Amino acid sequence: MKKSALQIARAAYRPQLPIVLTGGVKVVEGQPTQSAGDQEEIAKLFPNTYGLPEIVFEKTSANTESAPINVGVILSGGQAPGGHNVISGLFDGIKSINRKSRLYGFLMGPGGLVDHKYKELTAEIIDEYRNTGGFDIIGSGRTKLETKEQFDKGLEILRELNIKALVIIGGDDSNTNAAILAEYYKAIGAGVQVIGVPKTIDGDLKNNVIETSFGFDTATKVYSEVIGNIQRDCNSAKKYWHFIKLMGRSASHIALECALQCQPNICVISEEVEAKKMTLGQVVEEIADAVVARAKEGLNYGVVLIPEGLIEFIPAVKTLIAELNDLLAAKAEEFAAIAPEEQRAWVISNLSEVNAATYESLPAGVARQLTLDRDPHGNVQVSLIETEKLLSEMVGKRLEQLASEGKYNGKYSTMHHFFGYEGRCADPSNFDANYCYGLGFTAACLIGAGVTGYMSSLRNLTFAPINWVAGGIPITMMMNMERRHGEMKPVIRKALVELDGAPFLKFAKERETWKVGTCYTYPGPIQYFGPVEVCDQPSMTLVYEQKRRKY
């Protein structure tokens, strides 16, 4: 690998560990815990791993070295900046337990465990990847570890390699599955601990014990950099409305954080759209209002941030998609036989009145996407819908109408962007480099403590890393029962944007000013070597959320 100058310089960076992890640690157990909801069902489903206490590590001067241990690690799901540092922290952690400990990486995600594809991660390999972005050290994948067959197949290779602990780095689903795997291995006496690590750029794996998932900080900083650059362009050329879609299928944390960083004219928050039961027309109207208001001031330009998942949060579109999925599954053959130019009419005549009206209100291109681009299960591929173009087109139509009524006489030219892949594999910010390394090291301490079904945890994250509190949270503590594919399942509760939470309230307080005033802020690129206030600031979401907490 030919390394860039920055890669070479960053390889020398030593992540800052919490002071408690810089020597031997002892375990301090808290009170037994309960699940976030549905305590009775969850307790029944996790007889061996329910109700465990929270764990906090404290320093000890006792000799804590113990026998060498072989550990496996898996990267699960979408990439997030810092994954390599979790693995290097884990590596250093198990080596601090015993220099003869070994680390095995399963390749291309959970599938590597099931298919017995792995490689040993030696010091030489680890050193190539410290402080770098990406998951390329062992690759990642989306296979879900859910079935007994998979668990048993995995156990074969774990036994073969004498692996006594498995670390699963993943999002809410992967950590849910880590808990189920932990329970199963405990139940059958497999002698394998399972530890989870909270990963996702979406920021939706957090709760009152997990302050943030890793990767959110870096990814939102990369998006904020390019959004800031576009805003500066927008404010220099003064001739375009830029519609920028941002990753985040289920939650709008990314869009909200970028809005707090960049102060765009508009940022749509899916959770608010849903809570207010807004129609697509109302979302369009809000944006059109801003365009009209700015045009009155002679400002025929602006920036709109849109979360990727928006369309699924609009109740009317959600019910339309649900009916379309059913309809096209039930009448697949009939639909396939219809000539392309007659499909639209057929769809409208086969939908219920309400959904037909919604369907008719959509631009032709989007309507076509809803019926044509379907995944192998026959479902609409919502991620393919170009929401940014959908909205800008509908806003344009609305403006034409307003112009014909004499209520608008500005110019409206648009540009579209989608940022996602640009941020998932960026070199981790100092925050994520430290956080991830610490999470990996803490996972090693949890392994050393002999526990299973825990998530690695660092808290106090708005303080300097030296002050961070390291420990473990029983994964069952974050669970409740939810309907998934028609069945009630135990799952980690996803953290959506809370409309009474500090980050949203801050945004809601400022947004009217940002709308017509041009209050753009330009965060610039992530810096690694400069002043602390430039290089070491955590996300604003985290800062606002933690301000309200006390330790």
Next chain:
Amino acid sequence: MKKSALQIARAAYRPQLPIVLTGGVKVVEGQPTQSAGDQEEIAKLFPNTYGLPEIVFEKTSANTESAPINVGVILSGGQAPGGHNVISGLFDGIKSINRKSRLYGFLMGPGGLVDHKYKELTAEIIDEYRNTGGFDIIGSGRTKLETKEQFDKGLEILRELNIKALVIIGGDDSNTNAAILAEYYKAIGAGVQVIGVPKTIDGDLKNNVIETSFGFDTATKVYSEVIGNIQRDCNSAKKYWHFIKLMGRSASHIALECALQCQPNICVISEEVEAKKMTLGQVVEEIADAVVARAKEGLNYGVVLIPEGLIEFIPAVKTLIAELNDLLAAKAEEFAAIAPEEQRAWVISNLSEVNAATYESLPAGVARQLTLDRDPHGNVQVSLIETEKLLSEMVGKRLEQLASEGKYNGKYSTMHHFFGYEGRCADPSNFDANYCYGLGFTAACLIGAGVTGYMSSLRNLTFAPINWVAGGIPITMMMNMERRHGEMKPVIRKALVELDGAPFLKFAKERETWKVGTCYTYPGPIQYFGPVEVCDQPSMTLVYEQKRRKY
């Protein structure tokens, strides 16, 4: 303006001036110059400003302070990182001539001069914009200064404000117009000097006396950052071919620089496509070849860089577009009356055989764009054509064919990106911050020297700024006659990628290795505060080009 932490830290950055500019300067004149081509015609068109000598500044201990001077400045055309530093260097430069000198900025581009829209740029305003990206200090615009009426109208306000020198910051066209304006003001004895500054992220304003235009360095670093991030994602998920279109209508310097920085699997260079008279099918075949070769190694992923202007460099597409423009202009009414579903057949039957064949080979969506999306002059809007999707779709079709012949059995999923607006207004790299500040300061020295029709020049750019050579180049020296809109005009010769130039040769030497090997490099974000090798490297294009030169 609420400033980000980085903006605040960067405001304190003091650009490094060439040592010769750190005290009083004296002018050293070289030999009289000739234009790049068509010497006789150019000499005739520029009787007062042709054949001027190159100028180099040297230090002098003599007192160089002189009377205060009022100067006007214009930002012309597309944004480029560092424009604000040109203006702050110019400001500091004219203040060093005399503290009572004043700087006026004309608003929203050359149109501001004609329409008498301006503001005085005071120290307070300038200090707000030092080392920042964007052109928002006075805005930019695309009005072309071409007519005597514009020149005379401009002169009114210049006289009113007692402005004796005008600095035009722009690309090749704007500098051509600066030369024409300089000639005109000289001819009529207006007493207004005109100085140009070489700007464009495209990198196509350079020659044997101008080493690079400002903004290219920063913009390509921003694009390389996000391309590197996408490559890392590509190499972690191992499941997508990413097609990335990059800005650059006329020249492929941006794509080439990003390729040298990031080492993608494929980078298409428009100039090579044209030189080899390649068809669209051949470009597709080259990419498909790489997909097949990588699939054989089990690598069903990759990254392809595509310059924005590619399609216009493909001779067959170029002649098709030309005929379409003529056809649809001549038969506009007939075409408008045809039902949408019959337009395609109508176009094919009305085109010459060769162009009809090219048209038929295009995916339906692109073919539709070629006939429907037209600018107010009836011309195809080439910039709206999604070349990245066009190519990926055609590659997909070709792969299906190869699969049916048993020559390919990989998986082919694609993602598309277009990067342009993300880089034009980024905070300037240290290189661009220094280069721009120096160009502005040098422009002030040229004003002090009383010359007109010159472009501000800094040379020796691969050395530390302290060693840069400052001076002025007569703009006529870069000109030749070219056909524009049917007429022969004097213009600055555009610098395309030279296929025998060092940057392309370096790329050509490596690209076979990059194609099947996965040799991605990850440049990461621009750094301002770290080690010199991370923060102060000029573009690789500049380094390779200058290696072959001697001073």
